[in-house]
Amino acid sequence: QELQQFIKNETQKSNIQQSIHSLTDMCFRKCITAKPSSGKLDKYEEPCMQNCVDRFMDANNLILKQLEAMRTA
Amino acid sequence: QELQQFIKNETQKSNIQQSIHSLTDMCFRKCITAKPSSGKLDKYEEPCMQNCVDRFMDANNLILKQLEAMRTA
């Protein structure tokens, strides 16, 4: 049972990291449009990254809400 | 043996669903070019989707035929 909990936790962690990888992939494409000349995120890039994550999660919630509405319809 | 059959069937089903996912991904890109304003496929999009699947399968068969020809050459 402890093993099951361990596997569950590790799976969850790995799902989270997977999401972070694909979010970074997508948001880097959306927010970093200039040729990179510094390693830091500038004052436009940093909030763009945050909005990118938050709007993506909003969009995800929209999907779940709509799927739920369809199932109960 | 029953288990093996079960695994084989499930694997096949999962391969089919995988193919449907990647076909949808590709054909959506090819056939849905306008900004979506309705949830239904319109009279151009619907046949485009069907042709997309059929031509993709034709192309797949071309590959298999050519690979076969190369192996027996």
Add this chain to the structure above:
Amino acid sequence: QELQQFIKNETQKSNIQQSIHSLTDMCFRKCITAKPSSGKLDKYEEPCMQNCVDRFMDANNLILKQLEAMRTA
């Protein structure tokens, strides 16, 4: 133990093939820009493919070197 060695070798082989698949995917996009009219690589495409692999590996080494520098910093 022999089994472990076998698994290790197979895993390594499969990683190499995975890399070859993604390199081919990327370098085909970079080096083959014209509509394909022959099955052979022409005199521009062949060296482009080789450079693509070598520069990719150089870039990979740059990443590893920089990561190493950050860890020891």
Add this chain to the structure above:
Amino acid sequence: QIRQEAAMHNARQLIEKINEHCFERCIPKPGTSISRGEESCFSSCMEKYMSSWNAISRQYVQRIQKEQAAQEAGGFGGI
């Protein structure tokens, strides 16, 4: 249980793909909130993606059944 996990995996992949395509198309520049226009675009896009998924499933399954039938009939058909 394996079947249930497969169904979950399938649903999760569909959701991921929807978000990938529709976020890309309907929310090109993510702002501080999702606007009405973005939301309605996203909603249509999502439904259209599911309609596409259904259309393609039907067509694909029909096609592989036709090819299997042709193969069993001894021909090579379908090409």
Add this chain to the structure above:
Amino acid sequence: QIRQEAAMHNARQLIEKINEHCFERCIPKPGTSISRGEESCFSSCMEKYMSSWNAISRQYVQRIQKEQAAQEAGGFGGI
């Protein structure tokens, strides 16, 4: 050992993604060697990718914690 493999897998994926994005942007036409300009572009790109990864991790974890808290409080929040 499972954890270690997960960390390795994670690092390998990050490296792959960096190379994918930064090779694409900084070395559009691979020549017989990497030029100084390409190397400095690649270096910035790599650091920027890691900064992005960190920013997104923070924001994402914060967001799912907020949603979980809202859910546990009985609301539906976060949308």
Add this chain to the structure above:
Amino acid sequence: QIRQEAAMHNARQLIEKINEHCFERCIPKPGTSISRGEESCFSSCMEKYMSSWNAISRQYVQRIQKEQAAQEAGGFGGI
């Protein structure tokens, strides 16, 4: 048997990649059948993809062997 499955997996991936690239390039707008022109484009594209796969395999294996030799020789080479 594991080896056989690996080879199958490898071939399947190659076929998928070929179809992805060559369908994209040679059949931009799928019609009610594949035209002669599309078929010949597809055929060349497929061969070219396999030539590329071979060229890249050779170059990649050669490169990692060179790097391993350099490493074993005690240097750091390859960069």
